[in-house]
Amino acid sequence: MTHRSLRRAQAGAERIEHDFGESTNHAILIAYSEGETHHAPFHKDKQEGVEQTGAKDMVRGSSFYVLSFSDEGDERRFEIADLIDGKVTDTIFSEKMASGSLLKVDAATNARYWHWLPKDPAWRGRVRYSLIYRTIKRGKVRRLIEWLRGVAEFFRGSFAMLVLPFLPLWWLFTWATAERAPVVTAAALRLSEADESALQTKLTALEAALYRVPLRTQRRDAVKKRNFNQAWQYGQGRQVNTVGLGGFQTPHNFRKGIGVYMGEACRTDAPVWKRELWETCAEILELIDPSYAGSAGDYCVNFARMDDSLEHYVKEHIDGHDVAYQLAVCLGDFKGGELRCTLADGTSQMYDNTRKFVQLDGRLPHRVEPFIGVRFSVIFYKVFDRRLAKALPVTSCPRRASWRAAR
Numbered sequence: 001m002t003h004r005s006l007r008r009a010q011a012g013a014e015r016i017e018h019d020f021g022e023s024t025n026h027a028i029l030i031a032y033s034e035g036e037t038h039h040a041p042f043h044k045d046k047q048e049g050v051e052q053t054g055a056k057d058m059v060r061g062s063s064f065y066v067l068s069f070s071d072e073g074d075e076r077r078f079e080i081a082d083l084i085d086g087k088v089t090d091t092i093f094s095e096k097m098a099s100g101s102l103l104k105v106d107a108a109t110n111a112r113y114w115h116w117l118p119k120d121p122a123w124r125g126r127v128r129y130s131l132i133y134r135t136i137k138r139g140k141v142r143r144l145i146e147w148l149r150g151v152a153e154f155f156r157g158s159f160a161m162l163v164l165p166f167l168p169l170w171w172l173f174t175w176a177t178a179e180r181a182p183v184v185t186a187a188a189l190r191l192s193e194a195d196e197s198a199l200q201t202k203l204t205a206l207e208a209a210l211y212r213v214p215l216r217t218q219r220r221d222a223v224k225k226r227n228f229n230q231a232w233q234y235g236q237g238r239q240v241n242t243v244g245l246g247g248f249q250t251p252h253n254f255r256k257g258i259g260v261y262m263g264e265a266c267r268t269d270a271p272v273w274k275r276e277l278w279e280t281c282a283e284i285l286e287l288i289d290p291s292y293a294g295s296a297g298d299y300c301v302n303f304a305r306m307d308d309s310l311e312h313y314v315k316e317h318i319d320g321h322d323v324a325y326q327l328a329v330c331l332g333d334f335k336g337g338e339l340r341c342t343l344a345d346g347t348s349q350m351y352d353n354t355r356k357f358v359q360l361d362g363r364l365p366h367r368v369e370p371f372i373g374v375r376f377s378v379i380f381y382k383v384f385d386r387r388l389a390k391a392l393p394v395t396s397c398p399r400r401a402s403w404r405a406a407r
Contacts, residue, residue, distance in 0.1 A: 016065055016133055020104065021343070024065070024133040032076070032117070032128045040117035042083060045134070049393055050111045061393040062135040063106045068097040070128045078103060080115045082291045090291055107393040108325060108361075112291075199287050203355060206280045207331040210303065210376045213273055218304070227317045230304045236278050237265050237300030240321065240383045252384060254391075260384045265297060277303060285380060288357060289327060298385040306337075307374045316342070319362030319381065323391040326362045327380040330354045334373030341366040361395045 017023050032038035044050050047058035058064070068076070075096035082090040092113050097103065105115065117130075218233035239261050241248040248259030266278035281301045285293050293299055306312035319326070330337060330353050339351045339358060342365035350369065351358050360366065362381060 012067065012131065013133055016102075020063070020065075022063055022135070024062075024135050026134050026136045028132045028134070030130045030132070032130075037119075039119045040115075042081070042086075042114040042116040044114055045105075045110050047107065047110055048137075049107065049390070051389075057136045059135045059137055061107045063104055064110070064135075065133040066097075066103040066105070067131040067133070068101055068103070068128070069099045069131075070126060075099065076120060076128045077118055078115070079118060080105075080109065080113045082112075083114050092291075106395050108395045111392055195287055199284065202280060202284050202287070203329070203331065206277070206284065206378065207376065209273065209276045209280060210305065210331060210378075213277075213303070213305070215305075227315045228313070230306050230312050230314070231308065233302065233304040234277075235300055235302045236274065238262075238298045238382075238384050239300055253386060254389060277301070281378065281380070285327075292324075292327070292380065292382075294385070294387060296386055298387070299380055299382050302377070302379045302381065304377045305332075305374065306368075306371065306377075309370065309372045313370075314368035314377075316340075316365050316367040318365055321383045322362045322381055323385060323388060324382040325359050325392070325395055327357050327359055328353055329357045329378050331376045331378065332374040334371050334375040336369055337371030337373075337375045338369045339366060340369055363394050 013024050013027065030040075045058055045064055046056050047062070048056045048060035050056070050058075066078070068078070070076070075098050078093075078095060078097050079091060080093035081088045082092060213232065213234070215232035215234055218228065218230045239248075240252060240255075240258050241261070243249070243251050243257055243259030245259060247261045247263055250260045250262045252258035252260055266275050268275075278301070282293070282297075285299070306314075328339065330339075334354075337354075339353050339360070340348050341351065341360055342348045351360075368375075368377075
C-alpha cells in the first residue's frame with residue numbers, strides 16, 4: 001500500500017476508536033470473488049483466553065471489527081453459531097451484511113461461539129471485501145506477516161488479488177469520514193415470529209407468578225442494604241458459597257475455596273410458586289439463549305420486587321463473582337427504573353429493559369434509576385459453569401437483545 005492508502009486505513013481505525021472506545025493496531029483485507037470456493041469455514045479468531053489451536057495473536061479481552069463492502073453493493077451472509085462435534089446446534093446470528101455495514105464481535109462472543117462466511121454458489125463475478133480490524137500482540141507481527149504471505153500465495157492469480165490493492169481504498173476513506181455507518185452487533189440475536197409470540201406469552205405468565213410470590217423481606221438485607229433495599233429478593237440455581245458449607249460440597253472448577261451447589265435447582269417438594277418461577281424461566285431461557293444453560297443447567301436466576309419509590313433502590317455495584325454475562329428483564333407496572341451501566345471508559349449509558357432482555361456484564365458498575373410503581377427484575381447470571389476453564393472476559397458494555405418481546 002502507498003503512504004496515502006495507509007492513512008485511509010488508519011482513518012477507519014480512528015473511527016472505530018471514536019465510536020467504540022477501543023484502539024486497534026492491525027487490519028487485514030480479504031477479498032472473495034467466487035462464492036462456491038471462496039468462503040470462510042467455521043472458526044474462532046485466535047485470541048488469548050479462547051480455546052483454539054495455534055498461536056494466539058489477538059490481545060485477551062479485545063474485540064474485532066468486520067467492515068463488509070462490495071464494489072456492486074451486494075450483500076453476503078455472515079453467521080455465528082454454537083457447535084458440538086463440528087455440527088451446528090444453534091445459529092446465534094445469521095444476517096446478510098449490507099455493503100458498508102460494520103460487525104463488532106467482542107471477546108466473550110469469540111470465546112463462546114464459532115463464526116463463518118458460508119458458501120454461496122450464486123455469488124459469481126462480483127468481489128466482496130472484508131476489512132478486519134484487530135488488536136494483536138506486538139511480538140506476533142512477524143509470524144502474522146508470514147501467514148499473510150501464505151494467504152497471498154493461495155489466492156495468487158485470482159481476479160480478487162489483482163483488484164484488491166486498489167478498489168476499496170477510496171470507498172474506505174469515504175466510510176471513515178462519513179457521519180455514521182450502520183452497525184450490526186454480534187449479540188443482537190433474533191427469534192422467529194412464532195418464538196417472539198411464545199416469549200411474550202411466557203413473560204406475561206412470569207409476571208403473574210411474580211405478583212403471587214408470598215415473600216415480604218429480602219434474604220440479603222443485613223449484608224447488602226447499603227447497595228440494595230427491596231420489598232423482597234429471591235434466587236435459585238447453581239449457586240456458590242464457602243466450600244464444605246451446607247450443600248456446597250463440590251469445589252469450584254477454578255476458584256479456590258469456593259463450593260458449588262450441585263443439587264436440584266428447584267426440588268419437586270418445593271412450594272408451587274418456586275417451581276412455577278423456575279420452570280417458566282427455564283422455558284424462557286430455552287427460547288432466548290439455550291446454550292447459556294447448557295445440558296447441565298449451570299446458571300442462576302435472581303428475582304426481586306421494588307414497590308416503594310422512597311425506600312427501595314439498587315445503587316451502583318458490581319457482581320464480582322460472575323463468570324460470564326447476564327441477561328436481565330423487568331416486568332410490572334411502573335415508570336422509570338431504567339438500567340444504568342458504567343462503561344470501561346468511565347462514561348455511562350441508560351437502558352430501558354422493561355419487557356426487553358438486555359445482555360450486560362455485571363462485573364462492570366451498574367445501578368437502577370429511580371422509579372414509581374411496582375417493578376420486578378429477573379436476572380439470569382452465572383457464578384459457575386463446568387464448561388469454562390476460567391471466567392469469560394469482561395464485555396465492555398451492554399447489548400440490547402432483539403429477541404425482546406413487545407409490551
